Amino acid sequence: MSVDGLSEIADRVYRVEFASGQSAHSGIVIGDDAVAVVDTCTFEDDARILLEAVASLTALPIRYVVNTHHHGDHTFGNWLFRPAAIVGHERCRAWLVGDAGETHRELMGKWMPASKERMQSVVIDAPDVTFEERMRLHLGGVTLRLDYFGRAHTDNDIAIGVEEAGLCFAGDMIGEPLFCEDAFPAEWGSTLRALEGVPEATFASGHDPLVDRAYVGRQAALAEELAASCAAGTPLEQIVADASPEMQAVFGHQLGIAVERYAATAG
Numbered sequence: 001m002s003v004d005g006l007s008e009i010a011d012r013v014y015r016v017e018f019a020s021g022q023s024a025h026s027g028i029v030i031g032d033d034a035v036a037v038v039d040t041c042t043f044e045d046d047a048r049i050l051l052e053a054v055a056s057l058t059a060l061p062i063r064y065v066v067n068t069h070h071h072g073d074h075t076f077g078n079w080l081f082r083p084a085a086i087v088g089h090e091r092c093r094a095w096l097v098g099d100a101g102e103t104h105r106e107l108m109g110k111w112m113p114a115s116k117e118r119m120q121s122v123v124i125d126a127p128d129v130t131f132e133e134r135m136r137l138h139l140g141g142v143t144l145r146l147d148y149f150g151r152a153h154t155d156n157d158i159a160i161g162v163e164e165a166g167l168c169f170a171g172d173m174i175g176e177p178l179f180c181e182d183a184f185p186a187e188w189g190s191t192l193r194a195l196e197g198v199p200e201a202t203f204a205s206g207h208d209p210l211v212d213r214a215y216v217g218r219q220a221a222l223a224e225e226l227a228a229s230c231a232a233g234t235p236l237e238q239i240v241a242d243a244s245p246e247m248q249a250v251f252g253h254q255l256g257i258a259v260e261r262y263a264a265t266a267g
């Protein structure tokens with residue numbers, strides 16, 4: 001296991017963290033028959049490190065790529081994993097297919113201006129296997145349960161529970177800070193309450209260390225608290241002034257964006 005950033009995080013489950021810091025962490029799940037990869041990096045060279053990581057662990061084929069949501073730091077490497085099926089929520093496909101994918105490339109360039117040039121060579125490859133509520137992928141002795149619990153960080157976040165390993169990939173639904181540009185703050189809390197109820201006890205987010213169920217519960221409570229403040233019509237300045245250290249850490253400089261997104265998307 002000599003690939004930089006590769007570590008075992010549960011039985012037959014691995015994670016790769018990238019030195020660039022601008023590709024989300026990726027997951028690797030190895031069954032008796034096949035491999036699934038969770039999220040595929042922003043950049044081609046990071047995605048090639050991920051391919052190398054899989055090859056260092058097993059000779060089995062990568063049968064599935066699963067996207068936790070549509071953001072480019074989780075999906076722009078998809079094309080390098082064919083002929084694997086690319087699996088995601090129906091709206092993950094909608095955000096990436098055809099002209100929508102080019103619009104998303106532009107947006108990612110605005111969010112990550114220093115890396116805009118590096119994203120130009122990406123061949124955006126949307127999920128071709130999609131679902132709306134739940135599906136399972138069977139790798140032989142290992143089962144991935146894919147659940148859509150509602151809108152949160154985006155309108156297409158899914159949780160990927162590795163049932164035999166007790167670990168759930170949660171993408172950017174959890175983390176510190178929570179990125180809110182595409183978020184649905186009025187619903188984020190209830191979505192996290194559903195995530196909190198999965199059978200798995202360990203959670204892997206897109207950009208942070210592994211966490212436990214209690215962490216998911218704390219983030220749900222903060223999201224609910226923020227939504228309640230917005231629903232009560234509390235002005236942004238007051239929300240910022242009243243924010244606890246934990247609220248500031250979790251929403252960070254995105255608190256204002258979260259309040260705007262609440263106003264734009266609630267109800």
Ligand SMILES: [Zn+2]
Pocket residue numbers: 069071153172179
């Ligand atoms: Zn994201």
